[in-house]
Amino acid sequence: MEFLLQPLTLLTFFPILGVIVILFMNSEQKSAIRWVAMVTSLLTFGVSLWVFSMFNASNPDLQLEAKYPWIQVAGWNIYYYLAVDGLSILLVMLTAFLTPISILSTWTAVEDRVKDFMIFFLLLEVGMTGVFLAQDLFMFYIFWEFTLVPMYFLIGIWGGPRRVYAAIKFFLYTMAGSILMLLAILFLGIKTDTFNIPTMLVRLPDLYATGAITAGVQMFLFLAFTAAFAIKVPMWPLHSWLPDAHVEAPTAGSVILAGVLLKMGTYGFLRFNIPLFPNAAIQAAPWIALFATIGIIYGAAVSFAQADVKKLVAYSSVSHLGFVMLGLFALNAEGVAGAILQMVNHGLSTGALFLLIGMIYEQTHTREIKVYGGLWKITPIFGTLMLIASLSSMGLPGLNGFVGEFTILLGAFGSEAIGSPWYAGISAIGVIMAAVYILYMFQKVFLGPAGEITHHHELKDLNWREIATVVPLVIFMFWIGLYPKPFFDILAPAVEKLLSALPL
Amino acid sequence: MTQPQFIDFYTLMPFLIVTVWACLLLLVDLFIPKDRKGITAVLAALGLVGALTYSVTQVGLASRGFNSMVVLDGFSTFANILLLASGLLGIALSYGYNNRMGINRSEYYTLMLFSVSGMMLMAQATDLIIVFLALELLSIPLYVLAAISRKRDAEEAGVKYFLLGAFASGFVVYGTALIFGATGSTNLADIFFAASSGTSSLLLTIGAALLLVGFGFKVAAVPFHMWTPDVYQGAPTAVTAFMAAGAKIAGFVALFRVFATAFPALSADLTDILWALSALTMIVGNLSAISQTNIKRLFAYSAIAHAGYILMAFVPYGNSEIAPTAIAAGLFYLAAYAVTNFGSWGVVIALETAEGKGLEISDYAGLAKKYPALAIAMTIFMLSFIGFPPTLGMVGKFYLFRSALAGGFPGLAIIGVVTSLISAYYYLRVVVNMYMKEGDPVVEREAWLGFTTTFTAIVTVVVSLVPQFLFLLASTAVLK
Numbered sequence: 001m002e003f004l005l006q007p008l009t010l011l012t013f014f015p016i017l018g019v020i021v022i023l024f025m026n027s028e029q030k031s032a033i034r035w036v037a038m039v040t041s042l043l044t045f046g047v048s049l050w051v052f053s054m055f056n057a058s059n060p061d062l063q064l065e066a067k068y069p070w071i072q073v074a075g076w077n078i079y080y081y082l083a084v085d086g087l088s089i090l091l092v093m094l095t096a097f098l099t100p101i102s103i104l105s106t107w108t109a110v111e112d113r114v115k116d117f118m119i120f121f122l123l124l125e126v127g128m129t130g131v132f133l134a135q136d137l138f139m140f141y142i143f144w145e146f147t148l149v150p151m152y153f154l155i156g157i158w159g160g161p162r163r164v165y166a167a168i169k170f171f172l173y174t175m176a177g178s179i180l181m182l183l184a185i186l187f188l189g190i191k192t193d194t195f196n197i198p199t200m201l202v203r204l205p206d207l208y209a210t211g212a213i214t215a216g217v218q219m220f221l222f223l224a225f226t227a228a229f230a231i232k233v234p235m236w237p238l239h240s241w242l243p244d245a246h247v248e249a250p251t252a253g254s255v256i257l258a259g260v261l262l263k264m265g266t267y268g269f270l271r272f273n274i275p276l277f278p279n280a281a282i283q284a285a286p287w288i289a290l291f292a293t294i295g296i297i298y299g300a301a302v303s304f305a306q307a308d309v310k311k312l313v314a315y316s317s318v319s320h321l322g323f324v325m326l327g328l329f330a331l332n333a334e335g336v337a338g339a340i341l342q343m344v345n346h347g348l349s350t351g352a353l354f355l356l357i358g359m360i361y362e363q364t365h366t367r368e369i370k371v372y373g374g375l376w377k378i379t380p381i382f383g384t385l386m387l388i389a390s391l392s393s394m395g396l397p398g399l400n401g402f403v404g405e406f407t408i409l410l411g412a413f414g415s416e417a418i419g420s421p422w423y424a425g426i427s428a429i430g431v432i433m434a435a436v437y438i439l440y441m442f443q444k445v446f447l448g449p450a451g452e453i454t455h456h457h458e459l460k461d462l463n464w465r466e467i468a469t470v471v472p473l474v475i476f477m478f479w480i481g482l483y484p485k486p487f488f489d490i491l492a493p494a495v496e497k498l499l500s501a502l503p504l
Numbered sequence: 505m506t507q508p509q510f511i512d513f514y515t516l517m518p519f520l521i522v523t524v525w526a527c528l529l530l531l532v533d534l535f536i537p538k539d540r541k542g543i544t545a546v547l548a549a550l551g552l553v554g555a556l557t558y559s560v561t562q563v564g565l566a567s568r569g570f571n572s573m574v575v576l577d578g579f580s581t582f583a584n585i586l587l588l589a590s591g592l593l594g595i596a597l598s599y600g601y602n603n604r605m606g607i608n609r610s611e612y613y614t615l616m617l618f619s620v621s622g623m624m625l626m627a628q629a630t631d632l633i634i635v636f637l638a639l640e641l642l643s644i645p646l647y648v649l650a651a652i653s654r655k656r657d658a659e660e661a662g663v664k665y666f667l668l669g670a671f672a673s674g675f676v677v678y679g680t681a682l683i684f685g686a687t688g689s690t691n692l693a694d695i696f697f698a699a700s701s702g703t704s705s706l707l708l709t710i711g712a713a714l715l716l717v718g719f720g721f722k723v724a725a726v727p728f729h730m731w732t733p734d735v736y737q738g739a740p741t742a743v744t745a746f747m748a749a750g751a752k753i754a755g756f757v758a759l760f761r762v763f764a765t766a767f768p769a770l771s772a773d774l775t776d777i778l779w780a781l782s783a784l785t786m787i788v789g790n791l792s793a794i795s796q797t798n799i800k801r802l803f804a805y806s807a808i809a810h811a812g813y814i815l816m817a818f819v820p821y822g823n824s825e826i827a828p829t830a831i832a833a834g835l836f837y838l839a840a841y842a843v844t845n846f847g848s849w850g851v852v853i854a855l856e857t858a859e860g861k862g863l864e865i866s867d868y869a870g871l872a873k874k875y876p877a878l879a880i881a882m883t884i885f886m887l888s889f890i891g892f893p894p895t896l897g898m899v900g901k902f903y904l905f906r907s908a909l910a911g912g913f914p915g916l917a918i919i920g921v922v923t924s925l926i927s928a929y930y931y932l933r934v935v936v937n938m939y940m941k942e943g944d945p946v947v948e949r950e951a952w953l954g955f956t957t958t959f960t961a962i963v964t965v966v967v968s969l970v971p972q973f974l975f976l977l978a979s980t981a982v983l984k
Contacts, residue, residue: 179921
């Protein structure tokens, strides 16, 4: 039972305590349930801060390891193995940070079946944290698949009018990718006789060198993992589940979906595809860059055409995550570090946008751009926060988005793996397009003459709870935007270690 | 002929306990008043508990009995424990259900015991004659049980099951005859030597293929599955639950035993046949399930599909390195399947009304609001059937796919995962109805029923998190 007291075990499974408490509560005590969930997630965030304080940024290796034999039967070297390194620590923190914020945002938005909602939400946090911490492929797969279940319910029960369709589409799409990864995981497990990722990384080069796993098979394995992660990211052309899921999901669900779940895909590329299949990754880099570039331009163009604000932000995610993919497969220090930071940035800015859209939707029950207009005059606080989040999302210098995108483009321009500066060059157009659709949206909603809704509705500005929900995100937008060095310092050693193992 | 020794009886002890107890129960039952037939159920359960306890003491032991016609080994003990537990869960599901449906007849539980004893004999048989005896002993009570409610559907189910079952038994007998003709023996070990020493004879291969037909019928593999949906739907639901687990376990156990111990030499011919059977079963089972609206038929097709997954792991049985894994994976999955199966049928029973209503998937609408615990349990079972964590079904499928990949059948594994994806669609329909639709379901609350669904749901989740012991038990159940 010693493993229960490991910091990372506590961090991963702490929300379960809240789930147990909530299970025994009367479903009528809605506000008590909310408080329990809130306190649980805040305490989890506290644990994450404790973990962070013990994290040594200058060490590129896995840290705070909790490693215990789990299933030890012939051919099944499965460990209970959690650990964190520079590649994952920021995403773990992001998860622990966004969960209480999301729960706070549901205070008045979720009135129906609060008990179930909070249980699913806390279970989702367990799954997400586990995905970022698991260092055993079997365990990773369990967490990875498990996140689908609570998210499926969050969309399907508390979502919009087409929620059932969106929930099933989300579930089946994601599962379609992960089942191929399952086979690849099993194949790796059979060949290397372990599911333990660090051990696998030691044994794989020999298998590649001796031809026990040929280059062709390596490519197949790479593609099987890619199937799972590319759907999750989502990379063009596998993105079609995303707008449905985002639009139908309740606000808190969208925040977590955009903020963390999509990052599980990009994190997967970083943690598995690149180190496990280095040759295939280098070979595939130009192709992934191509798809990423198409995604950037396509996502931006489609965003521009949206009439629904939430859908606009959803498609902008396709574009932004294209940048992350481009950075990852630049396979150089700038690109990868920028990509990891951009994962966090996207979580912050898109999270804030979804939160803010949710707040106005709660009052007006519409998200159509054309019925708004002139909102700034009536709701200045809302307008200011929205402006900051929008500017952060479009990558204005001084805010976080710029730092990430700039570093990524820098990496992609000089990338040997991608081999051509054209991808970066075309992607840069995406930054400009982002400015167009974001500012266009902002102008239609907040400036100009008062629209239909603005006219007829008694619109209230944000209350203290709502401000408290968004302000922490805004602080980080400025922090990363103005002084990103501490964040890069955390990443750098681990990124360097990752890249040094590549045969470039 | 030597006199029977103690070791002969010891080898078969759990089986003997169940059989003798069933005979006694027939007599005792005469003195139990008609309105208190619940006592018979309790007595039957006690017999199974006794045999189960004895079986547990036999873990790790091995012996042979009756001139090597039966054997006690890790494999048979694993199967015996599983079958006895299935019998107990079957009785637990029947207890209240039979009262409600007005089929609380005394012979019900006796028949169940006889069927369990037949299944156990199947697991211990090392001679084709005993295999046939066991097959009949397990099947005939099931034919009667299927028709026991004497409703029109049930009678149709009983007759259908009987006719097709008798036909399948014919295949087994004929196969046995051909094998005897080819090798001069019905003993599995002798057949093995004859088959691997001599040049492969066509007669033997045909005989083995005929046996495969017979077993394929019992496990509901395509194309021998035609009876399954009608029988599952028509039979009383508690019987269906018992049959779905018990007959499947017995069929697979016999298939594993006979093929792995007698026919490894024939794998060159049989592997392709098994491959095709497995692929067909997975594809047809899952595709047919999509369009079902009746929950009993849905689960019937799902039962067919799961037979395909287990067969998939067994395809590389001829490879002596993989065979132990393949069998361990099969046994592990049978255990996972049995637990999930009883749980899900328990939920079906809870919603079924005396008039036979409450069996459409749409009848599950709104279950989560009114009976959250039952809906959670059902969700766990559905996830387990799909193969989603954190459930036993996921660990089990992991094991099955690993066996297929290690055996060098990636194509089959891909068919397996793709059909799993298809299955997610129809299992999720049940979840969608429970959680995302409005409705007003009516649920019967019965103590033993509640216990069964709760217990199996907990086992499905908890054992998936600490599966070590089940792994060990399954992997020691290797056939030599």
